[in-house]
Amino acid sequence: MKLHEYQSKQLFAQHGVPIPRGEVAETPTQARMIAEEFGGPVAVKSQVLVGGRGKAGGIRLAKSPKEAEKHAKAILKLEIKGLPVRKVLVDEAAEIETEIYLGVTNDRTAGSPVMIASVEGGVEIEEVARTHPDKIARAWVDPLIGLRDYQARNLAAAMELPRQHWAEFSRIAHGLFNTYLNSDATLAEINPLVITKQDSLLALDGKIVLDDNALYRHPDLEKLRDLDEEDPSEREARGNGLSYVKLDGNIGCMVNGAGLAMATMDVIMGLGGEPANFLDIGGGADAEKVAAAIQIILADPEVSSMMFNIFGGITRCDEVARGILIALEEVPREVYLVTRLVGTNEELGRQMLADAKMDTASSLVEAAKMVIEASKIGVAK
Amino acid sequence: MSILINKDSRVLVQGITGREGLFHASQMMDYGTQVVAGVTPGKGGDWVFDGKVPVFDTVERALAATGANCTVLFVPAKFAGDAMLEAADAGVPLIVCITEGVPIQDMMKVRKYLHQEGVRLIGPNCPGLLTPGESKVGIIPGHIADPGSVGVVSRSGTLTYEVLYALQQYGRGVSTCVGIGGDPVNGTGFTDALQMFEDDHHTEAVVMIGEIGGASEERAAEFISTSMTKPVVGFIAGISAPPGKRMGHAGAIIEAGSGLASDKIAALESAGVRVAEHPEAIPELLN
Numbered sequence: 001m002k003l004h005e006y007q008s009k010q011l012f013a014q015h016g017v018p019i020p021r022g023e024v025a026e027t028p029t030q031a032r033m034i035a036e037e038f039g040g041p042v043a044v045k046s047q048v049l050v051g052g053r054g055k056a057g058g059i060r061l062a063k064s065p066k067e068a069e070k071h072a073k074a075i076l077k078l079e080i081k082g083l084p085v086r087k088v089l090v091d092e093a094a095e096i097e098t099e100i101y102l103g104v105t106n107d108r109t110a111g112s113p114v115m116i117a118s119v120e121g122g123v124e125i126e127e128v129a130r131t132h133p134d135k136i137a138r139a140w141v142d143p144l145i146g147l148r149d150y151q152a153r154n155l156a157a158a159m160e161l162p163r164q165h166w167a168e169f170s171r172i173a174h175g176l177f178n179t180y181l182n183s184d185a186t187l188a189e190i191n192p193l194v195i196t197k198q199d200s201l202l203a204l205d206g207k208i209v210l211d212d213n214a215l216y217r218h219p220d221l222e223k224l225r226d227l228d229e230e231d232p233s234e235r236e237a238r239g240n241g242l243s244y245v246k247l248d249g250n251i252g253c254m255v256n257g258a259g260l261a262m263a264t265m266d267v268i269m270g271l272g273g274e275p276a277n278f279l280d281i282g283g284g285a286d287a288e289k290v291a292a293a294i295q296i297i298l299a300d301p302e303v304s305s306m307m308f309n310i311f312g313g314i315t316r317c318d319e320v321a322r323g324i325l326i327a328l329e330e331v332p333r334e335v336y337l338v339t340r341l342v343g344t345n346e347e348l349g350r351q352m353l354a355d356a357k358m359d360t361a362s363s364l365v366e367a368a369k370m371v372i373e374a375s376k377i378g379v380a381k
Numbered sequence: 382m383s384i385l386i387n388k389d390s391r392v393l394v395q396g397i398t399g400r401e402g403l404f405h406a407s408q409m410m411d412y413g414t415q416v417v418a419g420v421t422p423g424k425g426g427d428w429v430f431d432g433k434v435p436v437f438d439t440v441e442r443a444l445a446a447t448g449a450n451c452t453v454l455f456v457p458a459k460f461a462g463d464a465m466l467e468a469a470d471a472g473v474p475l476i477v478c479i480t481e482g483v484p485i486q487d488m489m490k491v492r493k494y495l496h497q498e499g500v501r502l503i504g505p506n507c508p509g510l511l512t513p514g515e516s517k518v519g520i521i522p523g524h525i526a527d528p529g530s531v532g533v534v535s536r537s538g539t540l541t542y543e544v545l546y547a548l549q550q551y552g553r554g555v556s557t558c559v560g561i562g563g564d565p566v567n568g569t570g571f572t573d574a575l576q577m578f579e580d581d582h583h584t585e586a587v588v589m590i591g592e593i594g595g596a597s598e599e600r601a602a603e604f605i606s607t608s609m610t611k612p613v614v615g616f617i618a619g620i621s622a623p624p625g626k627r628m629g630h631a632g633a634i635i636e637a638g639s640g641l642a643s644d645k646i647a648a649l650e651s652a653g654v655r656v657a658e659h660p661e662a663i664p665e666l667l668n
């Protein structure tokens with residue numbers, strides 16, 4: 001789960017990281033009033049959960065409250081990478097001397113947090129990694145010990161940060177690391193962390209991504225979830241215990257297991273078809289889950305045919321077939337469907353589906369060929 | 382021969398009185414696995430399966446009473462980290478964690494600690510281990526694999542079953558199947574499993590099933606090119622997956638242009654691995 005910039009910065013501030021004075025506005029008038037209250041130049045910043053806000057015109061500097069209102073009006077009309085802007089953050093503008101990057105994330109390979117710092121702040125760190133890999137300093141943090149003072153100092157030294165800022169930088173590094181720990185983040189970054197013309201350090205922009213698996217111990221953070229920013233189908237799927245990702249094709253897929261769901265999409269695509277989605281219904285394919293999955297797949301108007309790929313294993317295929325038949329009684333619209341069932345009692349399961357005049361297949365490739373054929377001629381069954 | 386588990390493995394089931402734990406413990410016993418004890422805090426003194434398997438409150442007591450040398454966890458995600466540490470501290474040398482959804486920061490601590498203690502962890506978020514004809518520890522359906530000489534290692538669950546089934550249909554048996562799990566931070570990686578298969582005299586070839594996200598397949602490719610003499614056949618799931626979207630597994634995500642299926646396939650192929658276009662094509666590549 002991603003947090004907005006303003007939410008991220010509030011969390012940073014709670015952990016002692018200095019941030020600019022700022023408030024969120026939902027209307028141009030509110031933006032003007034905030035700017036009036038601050039009394040100087042402000043930055044008006046769109047709050048959407050995608051990168052590239054600056055390039056899209058979603059971050060603008062205003063010299064006066066009136067200009068803040070004008071910018072807010074323009075920004076609140078924007079759609080950035082498909083997401084409408086509903087809120088702007090009005091921040092007191094800072095006079096920037098230097099921009100640096102400071103972030104902490106999980107290094108999968110090392111199995112530990114890694115703190116990353118770079119003098120090339122203000123641009124995406126992946127971009128810096130590509131163009132100036134030598135300008136990136138890293139400190140791997142022992143998960144059992146936590147960030148050590150010398151590691152923060154090492155980063156400051158590696159960046160050749162002026163020595164008078166080391167103590168403050170170290171304090172901010174610890175604040176950032178504690179934010180990451182206390183919120184169970186998978187990424188917490190300050191970009192840019194600026195040195196102002198007044199010679200102080202300030203977290204101008206920030207981003208936090210939380211570990212969905214740990215949200216149960218952060219009910220306060222779970223409440224920050226911005227439902228507007230999520231695909232409604234993906235949200236509905238999550239509520240039903242399903243994992244769904246919408247794609248651009250026309251062949252709906254329902255599979256048990258994430259790896260097999262990906263492999264099923266791969267086979268469909270490899271044979272010239274276009275998968276409409278990734279959908280993992282998880283372990284037992286009971287009628288209720290199958291029904292929810294079918295509703296979600298068919299809510300996508302592009303879907304003209306469906307393939308179910310269920311590797312039963314221990315699950316009995318006759319039970320899966322029964323679930324599918326019950327679920328299909330309430331389909332919102334009729335489309336072609338082929339089911340591939342493997343596992344205990346698979347003959348019985350396939351027979352039950354065949355008796356209901358449904359196509360079945362025994363191999364993955366065979367099923368994929370059948371559904372692709374149907375998707376091309378647009379058969380409705 | 383096999384790796385990690387065999388007919389002599391004495392298995393403890395943590396979370397044995399839960400729905401999943403009870404069901405899969407019975408499946409394991411039906412398969413022939415020696416399930417010697419269960420642990421559920423608060424249920425010590427109970428027995429399950431008509432008095433066949435005793436339940437203990439703590440791993441320490443279960444171990445003292447039964448001499449288990451392997452544990453499998455069907456413990457809810459919020460308690461899984463603690464349960465793994467409990468097993469390690471009690472002295473269990475092999476932990477198999479089936480549980481999905483363990484917070485990643487818990488996993489980083491647990492992995493580091495277990496590594497320091499010299500404890501082998503399989504998973505989490507994995508289907509576990511199967512040595513066909515001898516023992517299964519986890520949830521892999523036993524009947525879809527026959528004993529043989531192909532080692533299987535995979536990040537996936539049902540996709541692994543698909544591959545085991547394809548091997549069986551083709552008449553190829555399996556030495557051991559290791560499900561390492563789909564989480565970004567896990568106990569045993571491809572490289573560890575490949576090393577074990579390389580060292581196992583009975584394993585003649587290895588099938589490795591990877592997916593998008595992370596760089597463990599690339600590291601495995603490096604290991605294969607420098608340290609493996611046995612042939613390896615691979616499959617990578619997710620060539621059709623879009624970037625930035627988590628594909629079910631916590632670890633299956635293409636981030637910032639890394640973790641792409643195409644890169645993994647290229648790395649494996651350059652290490653001499655034959656990579657199958659789809660799971661059903663794997664067995665014939667073993668020839």
